[in-house]
Amino acid sequence: MPISETWLLPDGVADVLPEQAQVIEALRREALDFLASRGYQLVYTPFIEYIESLSSLSESNQDLDLATFKVIDQLSGRLLGVRADMTPQVARIDAHVYPVEGVARYCYAGTVLHTKPQGFNTTRAPLQLGAELFGSDSIDADVEMIDVMLNLLKTASFADGIHLDLGHVGLFRSLVKHAGLTKAEENQLSDLYQRKALPELAEFTQDLKFGADFYTLGRFSSDLDALEANLSAEIIADPAFKQAFDAVKTTRSEIQARWPDLHIGIDVVELRSYHYHTGLMYAVYAPNRAAPLAQGGRYDGIGEHFGRARPATGFSCDLYALSAGQFKQVQKVVAPKGTDKALLDAIAALRAQGLSVIQLLGNDDLNSIPFATHQLVNKAGEWTVEPI
Incomplete structure (x- = not known):
């Protein structure tokens, strides 16, 4: 390879330069400190595992399986996977490595790797931060998780103008089961709902059992009152359907009580990761951003693959995406050469204040320190900081 090409990176992978790295690292620390204050314990997981460990989700989520890089382990000859999501790893910890009784709360932050970008203009190596709650099937757990997610975004200065879906x-799922649809019919309906294709939905549901209810679900997916008023009495009375319907209403009410100024939208046919999620799903959006800032949902039974099925809910976000467009100019103070005690004490005091202080070396001068913003000078026996 020519030398001129050795510095090039693969598509979807980028270096993070100092001005943005400062923002990302500050955000990571603030987020993990906040999660710790809410009782979420930090865990670190390996970047690569046997593919069987990572397949607890990929069996039910083909998208995750396709996003996972796979390589052969030269020590064992077994197939390894590079983590594309940290949730399966945390589920393994909860189920097998650290199987505590009762409710367990974990948080994490680390790089994941995707075979392809998961959205327009996104990285293939996100810095994923998230939280997971295991051991509770209560609506209170979902409400807590959404509240934690919103507060975490608030620490990242996203309190104003955000929208919760x-x-x-x-x-x-309960309507499909009640109607006894085939897998092909279920998949076709899911696709129509995702595309919001109401004319096609009306035509497709004409000959389906409970077809009017399937159409109503799509037409009034964002209006719970209209949905309840137009569904058939048989479907409204279905226990599974009623439980899901009440869960959405209760969650909206409780989140609105905590966040009275938050705009909350409902979409009961938003079926992203349909085969992975088992209950409530939630996502937060900001103005002028197409992709969600953070998203999550309930995925009960996730630990079954590891021998311990548990109810679970959680969310994650990409710190690179959260910090996009934010840059921080680092204040860099240049100190002169010397071993005078007063000078060294002044340098130590500035560093203790959190400032970056660089002492000149050898024949260096100010021109040898790129991006220097201030200098330490001696005036009348006092060391003071002045802008350059």
């Missing part, structure tokens, strides 16, 4: 796969 709520959905629940249980409404569609």
Whole structure:
């Protein structure tokens, strides 16, 4: 390879330069400190594992399986996977490595790797930060998780103008079961809902059992009152459907009580990761951003693959995406050469204040320190900081 090409990186992978790295690292520390204050314990997981460990989700989520890089382990000859999501790893910890009784709360932050970008203009190596709650099937757990997610975004200065979307796969799933649809019909309906294709939906549901209810679910997916008023009495009375419907209403009410100024939208046919989620789903959006700032949902039974099925809910976000467009000019103070005690004490005091202080070396001068913003000078026996 020519030398001129050795510095090039693969598509979807980028260096993070100092001005943005400062923002990302500060955000990571603040987020993990906040999660710790809410009782979420930090865990670190390996970057690579046997593919069987990572397949607890990929069996039910083909998208995750396709996003996972796979390599052969030269020590064992077994197939390894590079983590594309940290949730399966935390589920393994909860189920097998650290199986505590009762409710367990974990948080994490680390790089994951995707075979392809998961959205327009996104990285293939996100810095994923998230939180998981295991051991509770209560709506209170979902409400806590959404509240934690919103507060975490608030620490990242996203309090104003954000929008919360709520959905629940249980409404569609219970209606499919009640109607006895085939897998092909279920997949076709899911696709129509995702595309918001109401004319096609009306035509497709004409000959389906409970077809009017499937159409109503799509037409009034964002209006719970209209949805309840137009669904058939039989579907409204279905226990699974009613439980999911009430969960959405209760969650919206409780989040609105905590966040009275938050705009909350409902979309009961938002079926992203439909085969992975088992209940409530939630995502937060900001103005002028197409992709969600953070998203999550309920995925009960996730630990079954490891021998311990547990109810679970959680969310994650990409710190690179959260910090996009934010840059911080680092204040860099240049100190002269010397071993005078007063000078060294002044340098130590500035560093203790959190400032970056660089002492000149050899024949260096100010021109040898790129991006220097201030200098330490001696005036009348006092060391003071002045802008350059």
